[in-house]
Amino acid sequence: MGGKVTCTLGEVKNRADFIVYWGGNPAECHPRHFTKYALIPKGKFVPRGRKDRTMVLVDIRETKSARASDIFLQIKPGKDFEVLTILRALVKNQPVDRTQVSDTGLTMDQLQDMVDRMKRAKFGVFFFGMGLSMTRGKHMNSAAVLTLAAELNAYTKFVAMPMRGHGNVTGADVVMRWQTGYPFGINFSRGYPRFNPGEFSTIDLLVRGDADAALILGADPGATMPQPCIDHLARIPTIVLDPKVTHTSRLAKVHITTAATGISAPGTAYRMDEVPLPLRPALQTSYPTDEQIIRRIYDAVASKPDWMIHSGKMTSAQI
C-alpha cells in the first residue's frame, strides 16, 4: 500500500462514522461513491447508514457534493497545505497564528470544531481528490493529509484514500510497484528502474523534449495535455493503441485499434482501494487486446539486438 494509512472501501462501509472529502466532487465525478461505498450504505458498525455518519466537504467552491455534506468548509484556493498543517498543530494542542488561520478562509472555531469531531470519531476517513493533490503544493499536500490521518491514530482510528479518477489507474500504480518498486514515472535507461517525478514524468519529459518516441496506451494526451506536450508528440514518432481513433492517433505515426477494456477485452482492474476485480466483457470483437499487441511489439523488439549490449554499456554477462 506504499506506506499510507488506508483501508478498503468495505471497511469504510462497515465502520466509518466520520467521512471527509477533500478537494473532490464525488457527486459528479464518482456518482456511486456516496451510495455504494461510503456515505449512505448501512454497515455492521453503522447500522443506520447515513444517520450514523458525519460528512465534511473541504473545497474551494460549493460543488454539488456540498448538498450531501453535514459541514462544508470553503477554503481559499491554494491553502490546502496550510489548513492541513494547522489541523495537525491543533490535533497536538499546539498554538497557531491567528493571521495564518484567517488566510485560509476558515475561522479558528471551524478548525477547532473539525479537530474535536475528528478525535471523537470512532473511525474516520479522508478521501482526497485532485483538488488537493494537483493544486499548489501537489504531492506535499497528499503527504500532509496522509500524515494528518496517521497522527490522528494516536486518538482514534483514521485512514486516508485518494479518489482515483480513471478506471484502472490504481492498477497501473500497483503493477508498476510490483514490477519495479515504484508506482509511476520510471526510467529504465540505465538498465534498472529509477524514480523521480518531475524529471521522469510524462509532462516534464515532453515539455523538455527529452522523449524521442512515444507509445500511448489507452489515453488521449492530444486532447488533454498542455500544448507544448502535444507539439512534441507530433514531432516525434508516436504510436497509439486505442479502441477509437483519437486526437492523439491523428498526430501519431502509428495507430492500432484494440478491444475496449471491460467492454470487449477481459482482464483485471483495480478499484481505488487497491482491490483487484475481474472484468466481464459483454461484447465480442475482432480487434486484438492491448495485451496481445504490446506482447507482439515486445517480441518484435526482442528479436533485434539488445540496445544495452549493442551500445557497449554492458556485456550480456552483466545483464
Place this chain on the structure above:
Amino acid sequence: MVLNIVKNATCTFCGCVCDDIELHADEYRITQAKKACMLGKAWFLNHTAEQLYPDALIDGKEVSVDQAVEAAAELLDQADMPLIYGMSNITCEAQREAVALGERLGGVVDSHTSL
C-alpha cells in the same frame, strides 16, 4: 437476435470500479446497464462491437496489424528515450506487458498518476 445478459459486470469508467452492473447486450451493442450511474451508462452504451475503425494506420493510411506492429517495434527500438504513457484504461495484464516492454527498451514508463 440473441440477448446476452452479463451479471456482476465491472465498470472501468472511474476509480470506483463498480462490479455489480447488469449488462444486456445484443450482438453489437450494450442496450442496458442496470445499476450503473450516469457516467457508467454512457460508458457502456457508447461502445459497439461494430468495426468502426481501421485495424491499424501508419501516417493515416490503412495497413495491416502485422505491418503496424513491426513499424512500432522499429520506431521504439531506434529511439534513445522512448516513453510509454497512459495505462489507466488498459487491463493489469496489459500493464504488465507494457512495463516489460519499457524495461527491454530502456525507456520511461509512466501513467496518469503523474499528471
